Amino acid sequence: MTAVLETPPTVTTTVDARGSFCPGPLMELIRAIRESQVGDVIAVLSSDKGSKLDIPKWIEKAGHRLVSLTTLDGYDEIVVQKAR
């Protein structure tokens, strides 16, 4: 049986919160999620070190789906799908 590779969902909205300090990126993400439809995919860019720890925890608590967390050059990209 061949494994089916899931293609990553297309990002609907990108929130560039680089330069914003804790808890700014999370607050910007929450605002974007509120303005989105279920199924939308939001990418948050954050240069704040606490956010890559806090945002996945918030996503779990809020019942959304963490698609990916990638550390790029000096910032993190956290991709989340609105699930409810």
Add this chain to the structure above:
Amino acid sequence: MTDRKDALMEEPLNLVLFSGTDDKLQAAAVLTAGAAALGKPVNVFLQYWALDAFRRDRIGRDHGLAPEAGTEGRVHVDDLRRAGQVSWAEVLRQAKDLGVVDIQACSLSMDLLAIDQADLDPLVDGVEGVTSFYLNAGAGHMVFI
């Protein structure tokens, strides 16, 4: 266990703000925003110098730092501000936008400073006595800053 955790999240976070320096108010604003992000209600009770910092004509001013900051601490705080950290007042505005945050002025402190609600920034929702604050606090944690 999960039920107990969820029950704790429903209890409000209760912050008593006494100090009016920018560093302590910033720490309080971050605690408020974090709780609001999780859907935890926050009650803020403003006393003494914290209340003074919420005066309409003073909220945007430099309120100094706690004595332990020293000159080195001042440099670090200024660096973060220059790098774009938003003010504690703005963090509180965002927290109010995000969740349930009720900011009340202590009536005794209002008398002490000889001010009324019109003298306060619109961030402040009202004036109440300490008993009302305790009644609203429920079984939630109480933090004094």
